[in-house]
Amino acid sequence: MNMTISRLAKSVRYGIAVSAAAGVMTTMSVSAQEAETDTAAADVEKIAIVGTRAAPRSIGDSAVPIDIIGDEEFKNQGSTDMVSMMQSVVPSFNVNDQPINDASTLVRPANLRGMASDHTLVLVNGKRRHRSAVITFLGGGLSDGAQGPDISVIPAAALKQVEVLRDGAAAQYGSDAIAGVVNFVLRDDAEGGSVEARMGSYYEGDGDMMQVSANVGMPLTDDGFLNVTAEYRTADATSRSVQRDDAQALIDAGNTAVADPAQIWGNPEIKDDIKLFANLGLDLGDDREAYMFGNYAERTVDGGFYFRNPHNRGGVNDGGTNADGEQLLLVGDLTGDMSGNCPTDIVVGDNVLENPRYINEVANNPDCFAFNEMLPGGFTPRFGGDITDMSLVFGTKGFLDNDVRYDVSVNLGRNEVDFAIRNTINPSLGPDTPTSFKPGKYIQQEQTLDIDLGKPFEVGLYDALYLAGGFQYRHETYESIAGDPASYEIGPLASQGFGIGSNGFPGLSNKSQNKASRHNIAFYLDAEAYLTEDFMLTAAIRYEDFSDFGSTSKGKLAARWQITDTVALRGAYSTGFKAPTIGQSNVRNVTTAFGTDGRLIDRATLPPTDPISVQKGGTVLTPEESESYSMGMVAEFDNGLFLTVDYYHIEVTDRISTTSGIKLTEEDIAALLAQGVTDASSFSEVSYFTNDFDTTTEGVDIVANYSMEMFGGDTKFSLAYNWTSTTVDQASENISPDRVHMIEDNLPAVRYSVTANHNNGDWRFLARVNYTGSIFEDHLDSGLPIDNVGSEFTLDLEAGYHFNDQFQVVVGAKNALDEYPDENVLWDTEIAGAKYPVTSPIGINGGFYYVRGVYTF
Structure with missing residues (x-):
């Protein structure tokens, strides 16, 4: 595959140069042309179903900020996984690479409006998406301990559009919607389709990617549709590493078995990434319809881990x-x-x-x-696993004779992660140890019943008062399944100081197996009305009762005032909550991390109610509580300019996260052993989930679109700007000062992108300038500060040509100028061989070029 893509490099880079020239010409001539109002109106008239239970509204008429991203905006970029695609088009959506970060390597946590990854509710066709089984035990500070959905299983080819509600919406949709809501709307075409093949590689010649996707719409009898999407993708690993000083010292001393580099920092290898989605609808007559949609996805991830020095690795040498x-x-x-x-x-x-x-x-x-006989140069484990995701939603909706709108649905979801680790050992087994292990799996399952009703009432206002109410029942299960016996077995050398379990990620033992479940019920009431022709008011209240911690009630008020034909003001106030997940309350896990003393240690994450957690301050988890308000402006000018400016302020108390590592004393270990935790002597630190800090987050979003004719074609310009600031108002001693600094400053305070997309006959050219502000990084979460990872500009370019109505070829580059973050000069060779700050918002891999062919029918 490497040779195949290399042969394309010359022609692709030529195409990039052409695209760059066109992008510059397009940008320079903005002021030279006048807009066509009809074209601009077509661009901004985007309809969203999220954020309201009345009739769908255009984003300009909404009382809260909503972004609509069309399917073409996802396709016209170099990223291929949904998480990275979202970051490219939504400026307040941030995601870091996770080159060595335990389970986070398998499912990368993403952040909307400066909040944790599970503060954003994810919907598909308006229905709640189930969580991933992966808990991000190491989430770069902000998302430590978060458990959100895995949106990377959604193929871009399956999407009609994506709606991003940038406002607190827990009173409307329930737990998790503190930062906002992302609704993935599936294609519903009953005919036609497309096939796309894409290949790409990083400028450094690694990370080769191949993707094939197809979408087809078919009639389902004369009154329905069946739309099916399939995607297959593979991606090779990357490496942006330098040799560690300790590894180089071994080589200099004559140890020829040490690899160079001994430790690899880069993207994991993705194998057999398969995604299937189907969306069905059937008109039942009399304004009624049945619907069903679901997915199946699986992929294998193989990533890097930390180097084990053959002289001083604890429990091994x-x-x-x-x-x-x-x-x-x-x-x-x-x-x-x-x-x-x-x-x-x-x-x-x-x-x-x-x-x-x-x-x-x-x-x-x-x-x-001694393990030097088996592994004379030490060893570097490879960690990953198999992820399987599936869902099925079916229901019926429509109108009754009395104008009551109804929607009744059942939602089933399941996500499984089966961990794998190789090139490692169970030290306690000595020379009889295997070198690859299956250390166990986690399974998240959810079943939901939704009953939604709505009806307009004439009450003497300018327009009808629309009332909506409903009921939801949800049952969740989180299951931990033991790994193969060798991954947790206590071998004969354990009593002599050798570690127990697969080194790097000890297996879940039979004693650690657990299946915990809970259920909750919810009732909600929404109201929405135009009090006058220009003033709309909405209100929502929601009551939820959880079987494991009790009940909560939340509310929201929002309003929109059209003050002139051009400008409208909008604002909202809401209270919200995020319930602790069943996984956070019950999971047991051991991860390898850099400890408080700067050395590799095994850190056990225990349930907060475990006796050792209680001894260290753990208590039963309670919901996070939020209070937020937003205010903004919407302007639609006669010249076609569409502009929104929104300020938001979010206060969250009792935020759930994992504690920083807490050292275990000999007495603590003895207590664990007395409880039957037979591998306790392998732990150096313990962590647990806790409600342990409060934050205030504020920010500004600016979105602008402008369309015009130029060079005989049409050009659309767009700006997406975000400023976010987070302050930790209160934190216990279990949250270290460096962790606080990461929560406050590890995401860029300012991010924006400016895009020009020009269509001219058979040609299309796109240029996108991206800016990310500076950040702070606690390197490896180990008290190794990098105070200023500098701000960066990157440039994305793309050029496409239609050979006929059905077939087009596109060449492009993401980060076309091959920008890298500031080099990690403080802790690169001295610690773990990371050439760049690993949480850099622009990534550590540099430029990526690609070519794709698209056939539509």
Whole structure:
């Protein structure tokens, strides 16, 4: 595949140059042409179903800010996974690469309006999307412990549009909608379709990507449709690493078994990423219809992990130090009765492999064993897993004879992650250890029943008062399933100081298996009316009762005032909540991370009600509570300019997250062992979920669109701007100062993009300038501050040509000028070999070029 894409490089880069020239010409001539009002009106008349339970409204008529992203806006960019696509078109939507971040590598957390990834409610066709089974134990500070849906399973080819409600909406839709709502609307064509093939690669020659997708619409009898989408994708890994000092020192001392680089920072490898989506609708007559939609998706992810130094990796090679502070080698006795008299005082020096005592007393002694015999250069595990996602929603909606609108649906969702780790060991098994493991799986399942009713009432106002009410029942289950026995087995060398379980990600034991569930019921009431021709008022109230922590009631008021023919003002006030997930309340996990002392450690994440968590301050989780307000302006000018400016202010109390690592004392470990946690001696730190800090987030969103004729074609210009600031108002001692700094400053305060999209006959040219402000990074979440990861401009370019009505070819580049973040000069070789700050908002991989062919029918 590498050779195939390399042959395309010359022609693709030529196409990029043509696109760049066209983009510059387009941008320079904005003021030289006048807009066509009809064309502009067509651009802004976008209809959304999210944010209201009355008739769908244009985004300009909404009382709250809504973005509508059409399917073409997703297709016209270099990203291929939905998370990155969203970041390209919604400026307040942020996502970082997760090159080495445990389960976050499998499902990347994304952030809307500066909030955690599970503060945004995700809908498909207006129905709640189930959560991922992946909990982001290491989420870059802001999303630590978050458990949101996996939107990467949604193929862009299946979408008609995406609606982004940028306002608190928990009173309308329930838990999680603190930051807003994202609604993915599926295609409903009953005929036609498209097939697309795409290939691409990073400028450095790695990360080769191949994707094939197809969408087809078919009639379902004479009164319905069946629309089906399939997508297949693979992506090779990338590497943006430098050699670590400790690994280089081993090489310099003659250890030829150490890899260069010993540790890889980059995108994981994605294998067999398969996505299937189907959307069905059938007209039943008399303003009634039946509908059904669902998906199946699976993919395999294989990512990097931290290098294990063959001299001092704890539980593998680290035998402690002698009186002179010299590092000793951990040696195991294989006799079973300790009759081997194996040495415990071998000094590793610069290269223990050349130490005569190691050679004579260990390597050539069948009674004694050190892992340097099996892994002389140390080892770097590869961590990933198989993700399977499926859903099915079916229901019926329409109108009764008394003008009552109804919508009754059943929603089933399931997400499973089956972890895998290879190139590692279970140290306690000694030379009999396997080197690859299946350490267990997590499964999230949800079943939902929705009954929604609505009816307009004439009450003497300018327009009818629309009332909507409904009921929801939801049942959730989170299940932990044990891994293969070797991944958690306590081997014969455990009593001699060797670690237990698959190193890097110990398997879930039979004792850790758990299946927890809960249910909740909800009732809601919405009201919406025009009090006058120019003034609209909406209100919502929602009551929910959860079986595990009790009930809550939330409300919302929003208004829109058309003050002139051109300008309208809008604003909203709401209270909201996010319920602790069933996974957050019950999950057990062990992750490898850099500890508070700057060394690799195994950190156990325990339920907050576990006795050791309680001993360290853990309590039963309660909901997060929010209070937010927004105010803004909508302007639609006669010259075709469409402009929205919105300010938002969100206060969240009792936010749920994992604590920073808490060191375990010998007494703590003894208490764990007494509870039957037999591998407790492997833990250095513990963490648990807790309601532990409060935040205030405020920001401004600016969205502008302008269309005009130029160069004999049509050009659309768009601006999307976001400023966000988050302050931690209160945090307990369980949240470290560096973690607070990450929550406040790890996302760019300012992000914006300016796009020009020009269509001229058979040609189309796109240029997009992106800006991301500076950030702070606590490198590896280990008290290693990078105070200023500088701001960056990047440029995306694309050029397309229609050979006929059915077939077009597109070439383009994401980050066409091959920009990188500031190099990590503070902690690169000294710590873990990361060449760049790993949470950089522009990523660490540089420019990416691609070519795609699209056939429509």
